[in-house]
Amino acid sequence: MRIDKKILQDVVNNARIRLNKEEEEELLGQLNDVLKIFSRLSEANTDKIEPSFQPIEVKNVFRQDVVKPCKEDVLANIKNKEDGYFKGPKAL
Amino acid sequence: MKIKEYLINVKSGKTSAVKTTKSILNEIKKINKDYHYFNNITENLALELAEKADKNPRGKLAGLPVSIKDDICVKGVETTCSSNILRGYKPIFNATVVKRLIDEGAVIIGKTNQDAFGFGSFNINTDYEIPKNPYDKTRVTGGSSGGAAGFTALTEFPHVAIGESTGGSIAAPCSFCGVQGLTPTYGAVSRYGLIDYSNSLDKLGVISKNIEDLEIVFGVIRGHDLRDSTSLNKELSKENSVKKIGLIKETLGIDPKIRDIVLKKLDESGIKYEKISLPLASKYSLASYYIIAMSEASTNLNKYCGMRYGQEEKLNLPYNEYFSETRTKYFNKETKRRIILGTFARMAGYRDAFYLKAMKVRTLIIEEYKAAFKKYDLLVSPTMPIVAPKFSEVDKLSPVENYMMDVMTVGPNLAGLPHLSLNAGNFNKMPVGIMFIGNHLDEKKLLNIGKKYGI
Numbered sequence: 001m002r003i004d005k006k007i008l009q010d011v012v013n014n015a016r017i018r019l020n021k022e023e024e025e026e027l028l029g030q031l032n033d034v035l036k037i038f039s040r041l042s043e044a045n046t047d048k049i050e051p052s053f054q055p056i057e058v059k060n061v062f063r064q065d066v067v068k069p070c071k072e073d074v075l076a077n078i079k080n081k082e083d084g085y086f087k088g089p090k091a092l
Numbered sequence: 093m094k095i096k097e098y099l100i101n102v103k104s105g106k107t108s109a110v111k112t113t114k115s116i117l118n119e120i121k122k123i124n125k126d127y128h129y130f131n132n133i134t135e136n137l138a139l140e141l142a143e144k145a146d147k148n149p150r151g152k153l154a155g156l157p158v159s160i161k162d163d164i165c166v167k168g169v170e171t172t173c174s175s176n177i178l179r180g181y182k183p184i185f186n187a188t189v190v191k192r193l194i195d196e197g198a199v200i201i202g203k204t205n206q207d208a209f210g211f212g213s214f215n216i217n218t219d220y221e222i223p224k225n226p227y228d229k230t231r232v233t234g235g236s237s238g239g240a241a242g243f244t245a246l247t248e249f250p251h252v253a254i255g256e257s258t259g260g261s262i263a264a265p266c267s268f269c270g271v272q273g274l275t276p277t278y279g280a281v282s283r284y285g286l287i288d289y290s291n292s293l294d295k296l297g298v299i300s301k302n303i304e305d306l307e308i309v310f311g312v313i314r315g316h317d318l319r320d321s322t323s324l325n326k327e328l329s330k331e332n333s334v335k336k337i338g339l340i341k342e343t344l345g346i347d348p349k350i351r352d353i354v355l356k357k358l359d360e361s362g363i364k365y366e367k368i369s370l371p372l373a374s375k376y377s378l379a380s381y382y383i384i385a386m387s388e389a390s391t392n393l394n395k396y397c398g399m400r401y402g403q404e405e406k407l408n409l410p411y412n413e414y415f416s417e418t419r420t421k422y423f424n425k426e427t428k429r430r431i432i433l434g435t436f437a438r439m440a441g442y443r444d445a446f447y448l449k450a451m452k453v454r455t456l457i458i459e460e461y462k463a464a465f466k467k468y469d470l471l472v473s474p475t476m477p478i479v480a481p482k483f484s485e486v487d488k489l490s491p492v493e494n495y496m497m498d499v500m501t502v503g504p505n506l507a508g509l510p511h512l513s514l515n516a517g518n519f520n521k522m523p524v525g526i527m528f529i530g531n532h533l534d535e536k537k538l539l540n541i542g543k544k545y546g547i
Contacts (some may be wrong), residue, residue, distance in 0.1 A: 001445075003436065015390065015435040016397065016415040017428050027429065033492045034433060040379050041449045044372070044456065051451030052458060054292050054322065055278045055508025056532055061321040072184040077401035088399050089407050089414035 001039065003031045095156055095305045098250040102145060102155035109155025113142035113199050116157045116249040120202060123246060126229065128221035129239040131162045132170050132203040141199040151197025152312055158193055159244075159253045161237050162203040163210060164296070165285040166190050169200075173287050174218040175208040177422035178402045187285020188320065189254060189296055189313045196312050201251075205239030208427055209389065210258050210289040212236050213497045214486050215265065217426040222483070226269055227522055231480040234268030240299050241265035241273065252309045253299040258289045259381050260501025262297045263513040267475035267525025270515045272547060273299045274306055274539075277532050278508030279324035281310075282317030290388035291322070293381075293505055303542035310535070324533075332536035334469045334544075337365040337528075342374035343473035343500050353524045354474045357516035361544055368468065372460045373503040376453045381502035382495055383437050383450035390434025393427070429491060458507045465531040470541065473500050475513040475525030504529045512538040514547055 003011075008028060012019055019027065080087040101107035117135055124130050138157070145155035160166055163173040165183035167190075172178040190200065207217040215238025216222050223238045225231040226245040233242040237255035242265070244253045255262045257275040266273030274297050281296040288294060296313065300306040317323040339358065344351055358365060398404045398418030405418050423431070437446035464471060477499060486494075504511045509529050516526040530538045 007436070008432070011432050011436045011439065014439070015431050016412065016419050017423070017431060018416050018420040019428075027432065030429065030491045031433060031436075033490065034382070034495070037492060037495070038379050038383055038437070038446055041376060041383070041453050042445070044376055044449075044453050046449065046452035046456065049452045049455050051448055052455040053451060055454070055458060055506065056324065058279065058322050061318070063318075074184065074400075076184055077181055078399070078404060080399065080404050080407055086400050087407060089409055089411045091411050 001035065003028065003035060093250050094302060095250045095252065095308060099154065099156060103149045109142040109145040109149070109199060110139065112155065112249060113138050113157060113201070116201060116247065116251065119247060119249065120243070126224065127226070127242060127246065128223045129205055129243040130159070130202045131172060131174060131205050131220050131239070134166070134169050134200055134202050137169060138199050138201045141194065145197045145199060149197065151195065153193060153309070154197030156198050157201045157249060157251045158198045158309070159201050159204050159240060159251065160190060161240050161253070161255050162206055163256055163287045163289070164189060164254060165287065166200060166203065169203065171203060171287070173209045174206045174220055175423070175427065176219040176403065177396045177418070180403070181401045183285070185285065188282035188317045190285065192313050204237070204243060204253060206261075207236035207238070208424055209287070209393065210236040210256065210261055211389070211426045211430050213260065213264055213494060214481070215239070216483070216486055217424060219424055225480045228480070230482050231522070232268065232483060232486055234265035234476070234480060236261040237299065238265045241269040241271050244271045244299050244301060245269040252305050254296060254313070255299045256286060256294060256296050257505060258293045258385055259505045260498045262299060263475045263501045263511060263525065263527055264498070266299055266513040268480035268523065270523030271299055271301055272303060272306055272515065272542065273297060273513045274310060274535070275505070275511050276310070276314065276535060277324070277510045279322050280328070280510070280533065280535070281314050282320040282323050284317055284319035288392040290385040291392070292388060293385055303539055303547050306542075307539050326533060328535050329533045330536065331534070332540040334363055334537050334541050336468050337363055338368035338464055338468035338471045339365050340471055340473040341367045341369045342371070346474060346477045350474060350479065350519050350524050353517045353519055354526045357526045358472060361541065365472065368464055368471070370460055370464065370503070373457045377457060377503040377506055378495065378499055380450040380453040380457065381498070381506045383446050384454065384506070386430045386434035387437045387447045388434070390431045390438065393431055454506055457503065461507050461509060462531070469537055471529040473527050473529070475500060475527040479519050479522035479524060500527065508532065510535050510538055512542055514542055514545065
């Protein structure tokens with residue numbers, strides 16, 4: 001398997017990152033080298049093996065869904081805000 | 093000075109925490125000009141905490157200077173993970189680890205340099221000045237907790253550093269800087285307030301000059317935390333005796349001179365050991381680790397989009413372009429590379445071959461380690477295949493060659509196993525590390541072996 005320009009463009013669009021031509025060329029070579037290492041895994045026999053999403057078994061932790069007042073100023077770290085809300089770019 | 097003696101002196105009023113804090117802050121300012129271990133020196137907070145410790149030295153760590161890796165949140169203190177995208181971010185809360193330290197009287201002296209978001213083995217991928225090795229300024233500290241290990245090596249004041257490891261970020265810089273580092277069992281220390289790299293791999297730990305210091309601070313920060321859903325609600329195993337050690341055969345194909353330093357150190361322990369083969373961990377850890385780490389990182393870093401915190405742009409850009417503009421401008425090269433690889437490994441059509449496969453291979457690797465621990469109390473290997481390289485040597489490495497440097501450390505990290513890197517000696521005046529690996533929650537065995545060496 002190889003990452004070609006088309007795949008790379010799909011990936012960077014999904015990741016919301018822009019690359020110039022030079023970066024794209026450089027990355028294509030590097031990414032395919034890394035992919036060769038990744039592809040070694042195909043040699044491992046994982047039939048009937050369950051995936052380990054955590055290294056140790058972790059159980060869900062639940063708490064009561066109770067509304068509490070927010071004591072901290074969650075808007076403290078941003079300039080783009082209005083009327084107690086975060087402000088983002090126009091969606092439409 | 094060992095911290096135990098210092099803490100007794102602060103408690104009895106014989107030593108002033110304020111005076112010690114002022115001295116260590118002066119030292120940091122002086123050496124930071126050359127070595128770049130700190131992104132941020134928290135002078136006001138440190139002096140405030142030191143005054144409190146002098147007035148009321150009741151906590152277990154009253155008056156102890158502690159440095160915090162820059163990916164751990166300290167309330168009101170700029171916390172950037174060494175990335176430009178988080179410049180100016182001041183968390184509105186303390187990480188659980190920081191809260192526990194402060195509650196016991198510790199003095200937070202600053203935020204230490206790292207590879208941005210932890211993405212690196214040499215600490216050269218920082219958006220701040222690159223830290224230099226305390227033994228040789230032309231060489232790297234190792235990463236990603238490079239500032240933490242470098243400063244621990246250089247300072248003569250009582251001090252312990254809090255580091256963080258995803259795939260070897262505590263062990264690697266400890267090996268290169270000649271200090272000791274404990275990476276605990278996954279979940280043994282709360283990750284609440286850690287800026288995530290890879291949730292199923294990240295672990296906070298301790299870096300220090302000696303094991304006694306390390307044990308005292310580990311005792312304060314570990315333990316269950318309701319705020320971290322992956323925090324383990326289990327005690328450490330009581331057993332601390334080490335009778336038999338397995339030496340991982342596949343890790344010995346390195347420079348024979350470095351290998352011999354490690355083997356000599358192992359002989360010194362006087363504990364029986366024999367060679368053991370871990371074929372699956374040796375063959376597949378690196379690939380499995382990087383796929384999981386990059387996949388999880390690429391989702392974690394989605395939140396840096398110019399809203400809520402960190403750098404922001406003017407809002408007159410079209411919707412998607414706004415996010416692309418911010419991320420393209422403020423993420424560095426290595427961060428982009430890892431986001432791109434991680435996004436690829438999770439995409440429809442590739443997910444089963446990479447991400448899911450890596451998770452299944454992780455199961456095989458964990459099983460292989462678990463089988464080894466039925467026979468051995470601990471496993472051992474060199475920490476790193478080399479001593480700290482020169483900056484000029486690292487510059488020539490390709491990304492793949494960079495990633496290969498983690499070949500010894502990714503296995504235990506992938507399996508969430510606690511591991512302790514100890515200084516084993518020097519090769520050409522540069523430190524060499526030996527790494528002991530324990531079964532889950534077997535930290536007491538690791539600390540015991542460190543003490544056996546008298547480190």
